Structure formats: structure tokens, C-alpha cells
Amino acid sequence: MIEVQKLTKYYDDFCAVNGISMTIRKGEILGLLGPNGAGKTTTLRMLTGYFRPSSGSIKIKGLNMPEDAIKIKSLIGYLPESAPLYHNMLVYDYLDYIARIKGINDKEKRFDRFLQLSDLCGLSSIMSKPISNLSKGLKQRVGLAHAMMTDPEILILDEPTSGLDPNQIAEIRDIIKTIGKEKTIIFSTHILSEAEATCDRIAIINKGRVVADDTTERLKHDVAQGAVIQLTLANAHAEQAREKLMDIRQDIHILELEPAEEGTVSFEISSPDNHDLRSDIYLKIKETDWIILQLAKESQALEKIFRELTREDV
């Protein structure tokens, strides 16, 4: 569907995107992950034809980027970062303008599409409001309706949930998941849980390069076993507990934490060979009369990869 080869973009001397190559298949939801300033937005802007690449090629459905730009643009629905809209227009007028520019000339068709979109994005109550009066979340929804106006095959969303409150984030995520069933979606974010929750595939970008590109499951699997285990016990003595835990294996690493409640002890336990220790711990504690309040594997799999791959010195 989308083929990107050695895409590079220089701003004067500064290299924002440095030789990115990737292939995105039809129906995939790809999350573009990276710290601020990693080159996510620049990459998306080149894909949508807003920026011209310094070098490299973009092929979308067999069309080449600079030559067939207009055809490609009609295949893509794009939501730029922080959804810049025309503030002096009403929501309805804005959508009408967009529909006309995107070539929906028939009045009936436009109206039908508005009804569908207002259902999907929840716009029915704000259709006659000026855009300047809308909250950020509502603007984002209008922007999403704009992107989906012609029911495009490819949707590119640049940080669709940034600056929204948790309810709005959940709403936008639901919309992405609903439309993602039939469309190819690329979206950028720096929130890991978001990528984890919505994407089939994640590409991590740092300093203009792709440092990881795999399915969400496989990326998580690679480090999942290295997870840290959180243990909180009641009715136990810290030193005794430590000794008991060391009985499991001599080489595990135990870190005592500040207890959250009075009369409890908390530990963070990890083993050097990434072995999952939960069952061993349970069996050991069962021998005593201590009470397990919490025994959990901290799921920071993606966070760990992310931090490792995007460290300053990499």
C-alpha cells in the first residue's frame, strides 16, 4: 500500500529524517512512536505531500509522490497536529467547504456524508457553532471528520490525542479502532499505552531513524519476561521476607520499597535471566502465614524498549 524508501529531510543543515524505509500493508494500523523532535511529524508531512523530501521516494498504491501528488492527496485523509481549522467558520460551513474542495459536488451526497460523519465523530450538537468556540477535543473531532470526508483508504493522524482529557482520548481511540477495521491508518504519538492499545504494528523513531519496527505483540514479547515484579506483603517482617525470597534463587535482585500502608512491606524483584518469578514467589510465601496483598508483573514492556531505544547517547 505505502512504500517508503530512504526518506530523508534536511532543514538547512539539520537532518530531521534520516533515511527511513518502511512498507505499510493494507488494513494495518501503524503507530509511529518517538520522543518529541524525533521526526514523526516531518515524516507524516512528507507522506501527505505537505513537505517535499530532500531525497528518497514515496510510493502509495503504485503512484509516485511528487508527480502524482494530487491523486495521492485524494487517497489520504490527514489530520495535522492540533487540527488547524478555519476559526471564523461554522462547523457545518467548514465541512461543506472541505467536501466541495475534495470533489463531492452533489448536494445530496454531501449532506448524507455529513450525517454519517456527525454520527461517527459525534458532531450533531455542534454543527451550527463557530469553530473558534469549540474546545480542543471537539476541534479534534471536526478535524477527524475532515480527514474522513471522502472515506479515504489511508488515514494519517498526527498526534490525534495530544492535549485531550482522558475521556476524549478514549473517544478518539474508539473512533480510530472502529475505522481501523477497514482502513490503513498511520498515527503518531508519544504516549506508549495508546500505541499499545490501538496499533497492530509499532515503529519507533529516534533522531530521524527507525530504531524498531515490528508487531506490537512481538515487540512486547522480546522484553516481557524481563519485567519487574512488585510484591507487597502484610503481616511480614522485611528481613525475614528478604531471606525467604533469596531462598528461591541466590542471584535474584530484591529492592525494598517504601511501604504504601502501615504494617506492610513492599519489594521490587527481578532476575538477571528474565525468568518469570511469580509462581516461585507464590509457592514460597504460601509456606508462611504472611498475606500477599499484591503480586504483579509490572507491564512496562514497551516503555522499557522505548527508553532503551531513544536514549540520548544511542
Added chain:
Amino acid sequence: MKQIKTIAVKEFTDYFISPIAYIVISIFLIVTGWFFFSTFFMYGRADLRDFFGMLPITFSFIIPAITMRLFSEEKNVGSYETLLTMPVSFTDIALGKFFAATLFSASLLLPTLSYPLFISFIGEMDPGPAIGGYIGAVFLAAAYCSLGLFASSLTRNQIIAFIIGCAMCFTLTIIDKLLFFMPTKIISVIQYIGADSHFMNIAKGVIDSRDILYFVSVIFIFIFSTYIVMHEKN
């Protein structure tokens, strides 16, 4: 073609949504009205010569105020990105915006049609120069709009766009009045470049293809330059 119209209609209605249209129209009418009628009865001539005579100078300040927002505002708000990632060509965008500004400038002249109407009541007026004057004024406005459009495409700051636009329009207006500073060899070229004389030719009621060609060339050159700027800046 359809998209040019869509963009033009949107930009044109934008003028009337914001207060800018009403402010610009009032200032234009006050300035031209005052300067025209303050001396009108002294000469006792039933024509619009003085009105058209100062139009190039007035336009070189009024038109950049109309065109300054065309690109600068969009770049500043960020909607430029939205616009450029829709399936429209640079040419469609530039032409759409140009037509909107020209149409608005023409509607600026609409209330002044009452002047010839009023004059024809009190004296014998020759309609030729008046008709020619209005045709010339639309060409002049269109040429200045293309200059202003170009100025606006250069920057995201509307004030800078206005100042650049004024400077360019003003230069084009007065350049043929500075001939005594110029070397004799290029005088005829400079004379041709000045917008004022071409406009005044048409305003005399003589519609000469050379003058029309001049305005069309200016419009073409600056819309093309706008296209180049758009192309180079992305």
C-alpha cells in the same frame, strides 16, 4: 476549475465574516470621497478625472490591506497545512485567492458608482471616460491584488505582508514620476513599467490593447511568482 471557484467563494465570504471588509470599505470611501469632493466644486468640471487620478495611490495602500491575510493568516494559524494536503494544486489555490481579492476590490468600487450618477444629475457628463475609468480601475486592482498575494505568500506575518505589498504597489505607482533620476537609456522601459500611466490611458476612455496587455502581464508574473514561492517553501 471547480476548486478555484470553491476557494474563491470561501475567501470572498471570509472578508465579510470578519470586520476587515467593513473597515477597509469605510476607510476607502472616506478617503476617496473627501479628496474628490473637497475640490470638485472649485473646478466646475462634470467628470471623474480627479477621482481616478488618485486611485492608484489609494489602491497601493488599501489593496495590500485586503490581500495581506490571504496566505499569512493561514500559515500563522496552521490551516495552510490542511489546505495543501487536500487534493488541490498550487495554481488552484493561488488563483482562487487572487479572484477572491480582486472581486472584493471590485466590490469596493461599487459604492463609488453613485459619484457618476450624482454628477450626471448636476452636469453634462461624458460616459466614456467614466466607463473606461471603472474598467481600468478593476484591472489596476487586479494587478495590485496579484502583488499583494505574492507579498502575503512570502511571510506568516500579516503586518510584514502589508508593508511589502504597500512598498511594491507604491513603487509601481510612482516609478514613472521619477524619470529624471534615471539614465536616459532606460527611461522608456521604466515608463512602461509604471502602472499609473497605463491606468490613466484607460481612464481617458481609450482602451488600448497595450495597456490591457500590461496589466495582464503584471497579474501573470506575480501569480506565477506566488506559485514558485509556494512550491519552494514546502
